[in-house]
Amino acid sequence: MRIGELARRAQVSGRALRYYEEQGLLTPDRQPSGYRDYGEADVETVRRIRVLLAAGLPTSIIAEVLPCMVDAAGPGGALAPGCPELLPHLEGERDRIAAAIADLTAAHRLLAAVIAATPAMGATPGACAPADGT
Amino acid sequence: MRIGELARRAQVSGRALRYYEEQGLLTPDRQPSGYRDYGEADVETVRRIRVLLAAGLPTSIIAEVLPCMVDAAGPGGALAPGCPELLPHLEGERDRIAAAIADLTAAHRLLAAVIAATPAMGATPGACAPADGT
DNA sequence: CTTGACCTTGACGTCAACGTGAAGCTTTAG
DNA sequence: CTAAAGCTTCACGTTGACGTCAAGGTCAAG
Incomplete structure (x- = not known):
């Protein structure tokens, strides 16, 4: 094709x-x-x-x-x-990916925690961050 | 400081x-x-x-x-x-991270499969990829 | 005072994975 | 036949998170 x-x-x-x-x-x-x-x-x-x-x-x-x-x-x-000659290299990459997954998981938890701590929407002072003009 | x-x-x-x-x-x-x-x-x-x-x-x-x-x-x-106003935004990011984790996990599996399929090192033809001159 | 480490603000360079024309050839539809 | 897709090879533009000079100001030690 x-x-x-x-x-x-x-x-x-x-x-x-x-x-x-x-x-x-x-x-x-x-x-x-x-x-x-x-x-x-x-x-x-x-x-x-x-x-x-x-x-x-x-x-x-x-x-x-x-x-x-x-x-x-x-x-x-x-x-x-x-190709066995690349094996250590591949294992290194695999481990790097695992580390990246760990990083992402940490970030995910962090965000999830922030979301969970957010007071539910609708009843708040409203003054927080400028929220940027979009 | x-x-x-x-x-x-x-x-x-x-x-x-x-x-x-x-x-x-x-x-x-x-x-x-x-x-x-x-x-x-x-x-x-x-x-x-x-x-x-x-x-x-x-x-x-x-x-x-x-x-x-x-x-x-x-x-x-x-x-x-x-800030509840950002909540949907944050949830979006959280989901994006979750998706990224899924991607990484898929790649991790792929690499792990390749590694597992690699014949153990030491007894192979040796002709695979040029392996690049490093 | 002089040296040297540490700090300041620009401002251009880098790297990766493409996007986006430009200018021209090939194939397909009619 | 012609027009329109679709393809080709350059080759420069983009985005994000910095690296890396350049040209100085500041501060503690001797």
Whole structure:
């Protein structure tokens, strides 16, 4: 398929797909016209990229892990065995994500506490922060 | 205390502290010399700022929630009741954080799966990704 | 007084993941 | 045939949270 279709099916912009290629995350074939020619598997690959990006991993890291999860067949996204040389690196990233989850959880608790401490709305002096003119 | 001490005690750069002031997160007094003069409570405030920043909240939002958690006395960071007008906004942020946690958790699972699928190190072809010259 | 550490305000640089034209080729619809 | 999508490669713009000089003022020690 061409870039537009993949963009629609994977819910990303064409620009993003070109960027991913530039970063080595995707390497589509080319039609004689020069148009990019993506395969079906790329849809799933892009989804994985989005998951990892959403987790804050930079494209350079994703480029390393992607070939380790080439494909397989499964709804949950099964994986193939990968490259043991990157293992400590991957474990480091995994731990960084765990730490990030801890941070977010702390922030979540903080916000939840603030929300819980908020007097219910409707009956208050009203003078707090300027609240900014929106 | 002056900016250098706060920087050391709160584990941030002086530049960051000036930036926080610029964004309205901190408003230290000034000594006649023009030097910033921070109070003890600012150490904790900066820690909270860091937690929320680490969670991906922009400084503009943090500026809104900070006055809602003015202070109190507690090891976990107790809170004062806040501004009900911001409540829906805060709930939105809280949900966004929850979504981010979900993303991170998904990525964590993905990485953990890759790691688990990695053949243990030591006995493999070795040809995988170029591994990049570092 | 001099040195040196620490402080001040600008103001430009950085990094990541794209957005957004610009100028031109290709393919599809009619 | 023409017009309209859709594609191509540059290449600069954006956003956020700072880093990093630059050009000084201030303060404690000797």
